[in-house]
Amino acid sequence: MRLVVPCRFILLGLLVASAASAKDREFRVRNVILPNGPDQRARPIYVAGEVATVLRFETDVDPRRTKLEGWEGRFEPPGVAGRVVVLVPLYDLTSEDRIPLVVTMVDGTQWPFTVTADNASVDHQVNLLRDRDHDRYMRASLAEARVMERIYREKFEKLEQEDTIDHALASLLAKGAIKMTPFRERKSWLLKDEGEGTEIQVFVYTSRSRDKAAVVLSVRNGNPEPWSLLEARLRTSKEERRPFAMRTSGAFLHEGTRGRVAFVIDGHAFDAAGGPERLVLEIFRQDGLKEAIVELDPSLLR
Known part of the structure; x- marks a missing residue:
């Protein structure tokens, strides 16, 4: 389980046209x-x-x-x-x-x-x-x-x-109501973009029964342009898509404001023919740039 530094900090060629x-x-x-x-x-x-x-x-x-x-x-x-x-x-x-x-x-x-x-x-x-x-x-x-x-x-x-338990849990996580969920924190990271002033805190959780994982991004926008989530993808190492539940605390963040994006992943998403495998959660911001990558190892649920 590890967090890769947001791609916009290290790669200049990943900018996708905003029309995407x-x-x-x-x-x-x-x-x-x-x-x-x-x-x-x-x-x-x-x-x-x-x-x-x-x-x-x-x-x-x-x-x-x-x-x-x-x-x-x-x-x-x-x-x-x-x-x-x-x-x-x-x-x-x-x-x-x-x-x-x-x-x-x-x-x-x-x-x-x-x-x-x-x-x-x-x-x-x-x-x-x-x-x-x-x-x-x-x-x-x-x-x-x-x-x-x-x-x-x-x-x-x-x-x-989207009327599922996972979406309900994601809504609570996005609102910061962690105590109302079965999740407990496993790890967290703090990322800062000194150029834009944007700060992203990433939390990884597992449920007490170890049948679900969750990722929460707490984003503080330090850029004059509003920050919003374009899309997120959960995939395997073989580029196979996996389902997840997602909720945000708001449509976008103005400069100086903070919001949350929450993801809940059912334990079955890790299943594969050869046994449980690692998942990659990719987060893209409003201009199409990949904001961060969170790698989730199946050992989280053991």
Whole structure:
């Protein structure tokens, strides 16, 4: 059982394009009905790093009076041409980001939007419709309803799959409620990135009955950019994936804040044809960079 120093400290060639963080999200074409009269409700636009999102209106857009607040350093210069507005983030946003966008038509009509992110989907194109022609309006509304129904169904199915004891234990560990679990600490490490000021404390636990292992990362973000978890992988030495339960104390960490990421691994995950084998837990942060590797030996459960 050992902890390998985070790969970003020693390897410069492992940086993955931030667009990779969108690979598990659905790219969709969405229809949004705009009211005929004045409306100041800001509708959400869901984007992803290095992915173009197109807003398509029914009339021409005024480029001089169309503004994305604070886009410098976070987006490519917003593009406006004819009836189209194009947004390209330089990196992934979080669901907590709320960037105001005001689109002004050539007739002076203004439409407010909020540019943000969603873990399930990315807007590849958003068609903004004002024409209340019955057939077109109903088709757009029906298509949007079908998309939302499928998204909610998938979320519900995911929640059902994660309704397990291991996920419940991971939730308690992520909240710091160690005493409410059967786990006891075996080892811990403290890692510091002096350049970014980020501090990661890693704890390895086993259950009292020795039938489960757990890993908890306590992360203090010292970087101005928010820290979040992109994904985690548990694999064998033969690159075979193994299941695990994971919970976080929050979606992302602002500079100076601390949060936890907890993993619970059932003892059967160590099983193999030739006997129990070592597992490797890989943790990737929001920009695709491998943050840390924790190697778990089956002797943990003996």
